[in-house]
Amino acid sequence: MKNKIVRIKDIAEKAGVSPGTVDRVLHNRGRVSDEARTKILGIVKELKYEPNLSARVLGTNRLYRLAALIPDASVDFYWDAPRRGVEKAESDLKQYGIAVEQYIFDPYNVDSFLDKASQVSEANPDGILVAPIYYREALPFFQDWSARSIPFVLFNTQLSDYNPLSYIGQDSYQSGMLAGKLAHYGQGTSGTILLAHIDEDISNSAHLIRKEQGFNDYFKQNGLSQYNIIRAELNRADLSGFHYGLDSLMASHPDLKSIYITSSKAYTVATYLEQKDITGINLIGYDLLPENIDYVNKGIIRFLINQNSKGQGYWGIYQLTHHLALKRAVDSVKYLPLDIVTKENIEYYIDKE
Amino acid sequence: MKNKIVRIKDIAEKAGVSPGTVDRVLHNRGRVSDEARTKILGIVKELKYEPNLSARVLGTNRLYRLAALIPDASVDFYWDAPRRGVEKAESDLKQYGIAVEQYIFDPYNVDSFLDKASQVSEANPDGILVAPIYYREALPFFQDWSARSIPFVLFNTQLSDYNPLSYIGQDSYQSGMLAGKLAHYGQGTSGTILLAHIDEDISNSAHLIRKEQGFNDYFKQNGLSQYNIIRAELNRADLSGFHYGLDSLMASHPDLKSIYITSSKAYTVATYLEQKDITGINLIGYDLLPENIDYVNKGIIRFLINQNSKGQGYWGIYQLTHHLALKRAVDSVKYLPLDIVTKENIEYYIDKE
DNA sequence: TAAGCCAGAGTGTGCGCAAACACTTATTAA
DNA sequence: TTAATAAGTGTTTGCGCACACTCTGGCTTA
Numbered sequence: 001m002k003n004k005i006v007r008i009k010d011i012a013e014k015a016g017v018s019p020g021t022v023d024r025v026l027h028n029r030g031r032v033s034d035e036a037r038t039k040i041l042g043i044v045k046e047l048k049y050e051p052n053l054s055a056r057v058l059g060t061n062r063l064y065r066l067a068a069l070i071p072d073a074s075v076d077f078y079w080d081a082p083r084r085g086v087e088k089a090e091s092d093l094k095q096y097g098i099a100v101e102q103y104i105f106d107p108y109n110v111d112s113f114l115d116k117a118s119q120v121s122e123a124n125p126d127g128i129l130v131a132p133i134y135y136r137e138a139l140p141f142f143q144d145w146s147a148r149s150i151p152f153v154l155f156n157t158q159l160s161d162y163n164p165l166s167y168i169g170q171d172s173y174q175s176g177m178l179a180g181k182l183a184h185y186g187q188g189t190s191g192t193i194l195l196a197h198i199d200e201d202i203s204n205s206a207h208l209i210r211k212e213q214g215f216n217d218y219f220k221q222n223g224l225s226q227y228n229i230i231r232a233e234l235n236r237a238d239l240s241g242f243h244y245g246l247d248s249l250m251a252s253h254p255d256l257k258s259i260y261i262t263s264s265k266a267y268t269v270a271t272y273l274e275q276k277d278i279t280g281i282n283l284i285g286y287d288l289l290p291e292n293i294d295y296v297n298k299g300i301i302r303f304l305i306n307q308n309s310k311g312q313g314y315w316g317i318y319q320l321t322h323h324l325a326l327k328r329a330v331d332s333v334k335y336l337p338l339d340i341v342t343k344e345n346i347e348y349y350i351d352k353e
Numbered sequence: 354m355k356n357k358i359v360r361i362k363d364i365a366e367k368a369g370v371s372p373g374t375v376d377r378v379l380h381n382r383g384r385v386s387d388e389a390r391t392k393i394l395g396i397v398k399e400l401k402y403e404p405n406l407s408a409r410v411l412g413t414n415r416l417y418r419l420a421a422l423i424p425d426a427s428v429d430f431y432w433d434a435p436r437r438g439v440e441k442a443e444s445d446l447k448q449y450g451i452a453v454e455q456y457i458f459d460p461y462n463v464d465s466f467l468d469k470a471s472q473v474s475e476a477n478p479d480g481i482l483v484a485p486i487y488y489r490e491a492l493p494f495f496q497d498w499s500a501r502s503i504p505f506v507l508f509n510t511q512l513s514d515y516n517p518l519s520y521i522g523q524d525s526y527q528s529g530m531l532a533g534k535l536a537h538y539g540q541g542t543s544g545t546i547l548l549a550h551i552d553e554d555i556s557n558s559a560h561l562i563r564k565e566q567g568f569n570d571y572f573k574q575n576g577l578s579q580y581n582i583i584r585a586e587l588n589r590a591d592l593s594g595f596h597y598g599l600d601s602l603m604a605s606h607p608d609l610k611s612i613y614i615t616s617s618k619a620y621t622v623a624t625y626l627e628q629k630d631i632t633g634i635n636l637i638g639y640d641l642l643p644e645n646i647d648y649v650n651k652g653i654i655r656f657l658i659n660q661n662s663k664g665q666g667y668w669g670i671y672q673l674t675h676h677l678a679l680k681r682a683v684d685s686v687k688y689l690p691l692d693i694v695t696k697e698n699i700e701y702y703i704d705k706e
Numbered sequence: 707t708a709a710g711c712c713a714g715a716g717t718g719t720g721c722g723c724a725a726a727c728a729c730t731t732a733t734t735a736a
Numbered sequence: 737t738t739a740a741t742a743a744g745t746g747t748t749t750g751c752g753c754a755c756a757c758t759c760t761g762g763c764t765t766a
Contacts, residue, residue: 007722018746023724031743053448054407055722058751062724095406171701178697186539218697337701340693344531344571348524348690360752371716376754384713408752411721415754 006047014047015039026051053326057096064324066100066317067125069116071107071133077289078264078309079107082131082155085313093317096325100317101125110134117141127320128152129313132159135204153319155312157207158333166319168312168334172207175305176214176262178338182284182303183258184219190226191257193219194249197233198265211262228253236268246272258282264307267291270300288341288350296346306339306349359402367400368392379404406679410449417677419453419670420478422469424460424486430642431617431662432460435484435508438666446670449678453670454478463487470494480673481505482666485512488557506672508665510560511686519672521665521687525560528658529567529615531691535637535656536611537572543579544610546572547602550586551618564615581606589621599625611635617660620644623653641694641703649699659692659702 012019024030025040073080090100106112113134132138142162145152151165158167183193236242266285283301295301322328365372377383378393426433443453459465466487485491495515498505504518511520536546589595619638636654648654675681
């Protein structure tokens with residue numbers, strides 16, 4: 001009846017064997033007679049034995065080296081948040097004997113990715129967290145890591161090849177759906193709605209394609225055929241072309257109601273709208289970058305969908321730690337919620353853990 | 354340069370004393386010469402010593418008894434979520450030597466609260482989590498616990514009397530503001546908007562009053578004087594009166610655009626609207642009760658603000674554990690985000706951890 | 707002058723676990 | 737027959753910490 005903690009020793013005594021034998025059964029190592037194994041497993045179940053994590057961590061006294069392969073925040077500030085998440089997780093979880101080494105690559109340079117990924121492979125870490133923004137180029141590495149049984153966790157971009165330990169991020173398709181709702185809601189019964197990709201190589205970016213599908217399907221599924229959905233790919237590498245493109249879109253669609261930016265670059269369009277003094281357009285984008293936060297507070301960006309990229313970094317390291325150090329089962333997909341952020345609630349999303 | 358872990362023993366060696374002396378300094382117990390103390394504290398700082406939590410938990414081998422004083426979910430299902438949060442936290446954190454005893458009271462019966470709170474006091478727990486829905490009646494208990502140095506954490510209702518260890522919950526005022534935005538957004542330029550309290554004793558419910566203020570202030574601050582804001586207190590104890598009240602509100606305000614329910618009872622009005630086959634009203638409420646989820650999916654409730662009440666229970670126990678067992682500093686206010694939930698993203702909020 | 711006291715410091719033990727190590731018996735090969 | 741090996745099991749150590757315990761030497765007091 002008493003709530004005493006069950007130790008390996010207790011199981012051993014009850015089974016009439018030594019703690020060493022119980023240890024062998026629990027860890028599937030060494031040789032144990034079938035008789036002893038069955039008996040011990042029975043008692044483990046009966047007594048609901050659960051290892052004491054503190055004792056385990058203390059006893060193994062092992063350091064797990066994790067590698068975080070993430071883009072450079074100084075090139076695209078979006079990636080600052082995952083980095084902070086990784087660092088917070090490291091500081092929270094270092095008591096479990098983990099250490100994280102960061103491998104930072106240039107998100108606009110494939111060779112940089114290849115280079116850093118190779119370095120990760122060479123370092124032979126115990127676990128890997130990676131933002132696989134280059135789909136084709138990432139696959140051979142997945143294969144390598146799989147073959148060497150190094151668990152890897154994906155975040156930001158969902159791929160299921162070569163069986164990653166886990167994916168952390170959002171459901172891109174549903175995220176597009178939600179964007180559709182926010183773009184449509186409260187905008188009258190008809191009009192033009194623009195979906196725009198900014199600075200992206202769409203063909204190699206699976207998640208952007210899925211967002212677009214979700215967005216279009218929202219209007220289809222809700223029978224909103226009176227809306228005119230247009231799309232654009234804009235690139236700031238040619239800044240005057242970027243402005244010209246927006247100019248002509250505005251000119252040719254005077255009934256433009258909403259603009260949906262599929263990435264965290266909504267602030268670029270917000271800047272444009274502010275400069276041209278255009279109001280009344282419902283601008284929707286992603287993520288709490290400082291520039292975006294600013295435009296939400298000014299009322300130029302109406303809604304942001306928060307992808308919680310800091311959380312993605314955090315949970316990635318968390319999952320690896322749970323798998324390696326704590327030997328816990330982890331979910332193979334962890335969808336983070338699609339947070340709707342607007343002026344009135346933005347404060348509570350900024351830098352929350 | 355090497356990343357070695359710093360132990361008490363290392364500090365002792367460097368200071369030329371025994372580990373016992375370092376222990377006395379770190380825990381402020383026993384007598385230590387000023388000379389030794391200064392030297393040790395200097396080294397602690399220099400080497401950035403941080404105690405090994407696993408070893409600490411194992412070494413102290415102490416059980417902290419926590420009390421959770423929460424309303425009965427079988428009377429109001431809203432309280433099921435906090436209970437699940439408490440239980441999840443207990444199972445996650447029991448490795449740190451905590452055990453939670455639940456004290457369940459009837460949320461519609463003050464005497465039941467007084468009775469259970471007394472039981473908590475008598476049990477003399479090491480820490481207390483409480484939903485202080487009865488403001489006046491809770492104060493003497495806070496005073497008692499304060500005097501006995503029993504840390505207590507508040508959730509759901511924010512009170513700052515007698516210095517609780519922490520408050521977990523939402524900013525009610527801002528929550529009302531957000532509700533104002535959701536009630537107003539996309540509803541044209543004028544009309545009537547109803548705020549309704551259901552089954553509540555407003556005078557003793559500080560957080561509902563704050564929600565109402567925030568709601569009204571949203572319209573004031575945004576200069577939306579063309580909207581007609583009306584309020585109602587409805588009670589289902591008299592069910593025909595409840596329906597009659599709604600009937601007459603609907604009849605006298607044919608331009609009714611939105612209804613804001615200040616609690617988790619939005620489903621009651623949704624049922625009414627469904628039965629009467631009234632569409633086109635923008636219904637807003639709180640919390641992911643099964644009934645509310647149902648009406649969101651049917652499109653009758655447009656938006657829910659998720660108060661994450663499971664999370665509130667979880668974080669309450671979490672904070673107590675961190676304070677007591679891990680001797681970590683905890684934030685005195687933990688505002689959970691004001692999640693906007695709608696049909697397209699509700700799935701990702703249901704029962705997430 | 708010895709007994710008593712006490713501030714200040716050192717020593718030892720146990721928490722539950724993982725893992726290295728040691729031991730016993732049965733089986734096989736030489 | 738003996739040695740070598742395999743199979744199964746038991747014993748011990750150490751992880752870092754908290755905390756009770758022990759020890760020392762200088763001081764006071766009868």
